[in-house]
Amino acid sequence: KDNQVQRILRRDGYEFINMGNWWEPTRINPNADANISGRPISEYMLNYVQLTPLRHFFPKDIQALCDLVEQQKAQVLKAVQSETPQFVFWHLFSVHDPYMYDENGNCFTGQRTDWNWKKRKEVYTQHINLTNDMLLKLYDEVQKQSTHDVVFAIQSDEGPYPLDYLADQSGYKFTQASQEDIDMKFGVFDAVYAPSEYNVRISGQATPINNLRQILSVMYDT
Numbered sequence: 001k002d003n004q005v006q007r008i009l010r011r012d013g014y015e016f017i018n019m020g021n022w023w024e025p026t027r028i029n030p031n032a033d034a035n036i037s038g039r040p041i042s043e044y045m046l047n048y049v050q051l052t053p054l055r056h057f058f059p060k061d062i063q064a065l066c067d068l069v070e071q072q073k074a075q076v077l078k079a080v081q082s083e084t085p086q087f088v089f090w091h092l093f094s095v096h097d098p099y100m101y102d103e104n105g106n107c108f109t110g111q112r113t114d115w116n117w118k119k120r121k122e123v124y125t126q127h128i129n130l131t132n133d134m135l136l137k138l139y140d141e142v143q144k145q146s147t148h149d150v151v152f153a154i155q156s157d158e159g160p161y162p163l164d165y166l167a168d169q170s171g172y173k174f175t176q177a178s179q180e181d182i183d184m185k186f187g188v189f190d191a192v193y194a195p196s197e198y199n200v201r202i203s204g205q206a207t208p209i210n211n212l213r214q215i216l217s218v219m220y221d222t
Contacts, residue, residue: 015033020091062108073138149195152193156190
């Protein structure tokens with residue numbers, strides 16, 4: 001939570017906006033100037049509350065995640081219009097469960113327990129396409145409305161779960177996984193936009209951990 005990027009940028013006058021979801025490590029950052037996470041209690045407490053009548057006040061469903069994404073999109077546009085420079089971190093579900101959107105882009109409310117492998121691949125593909133479309137439109141709005149130069153990085157942490165893992169989560173061993181499973185699970189998306197004068201060059205061999213190193217190196221001429 002006390003990462004060096006936010007320390008450097010906050011030192012130099014940036015506001016830090018943290019946008020998480022139900023995943024506890026990024027839900028709340030105590031160092032952020034604002035947290036847009038959708039719920040005020042920890043994942044542990046939420047799971048406990050689900051066993052009590054209070055669960056109606058803390059929904060844990062796909063609709064709540066869809067609503068949160070809309071709130072976070074609005075926060076991105078609000079941030080880029082600020083006179084104060086902004087560092088916005090957004091943990092957005094896209095490359096693995098839970099998948100939030102149906103083929104029409106509406107919030108998905110169906111049951112997932114009976115999905116076969118073919119269906120899961122279809123849902124994954126449509127969700128990635130819809131997420132890409134949403135991010136491209138948001139990027140266009142950011143460029144249109146921003147009062148500052150914008151650096152826009154999209155990077156994923158992991159790919160979808162392999163079929164054998166879904167069938168036997170406790171017995172599956174990645175140390176014995178096939179190359180196909182490894183490529184699927186550990187392949188990631190990585191894209192960066194920066195103004196041309198920043199001269200940021202992300203090579204095809206780079207992994208997302210290098211993005212902010214390169215961007216900060218250019219910003220601070222180091």
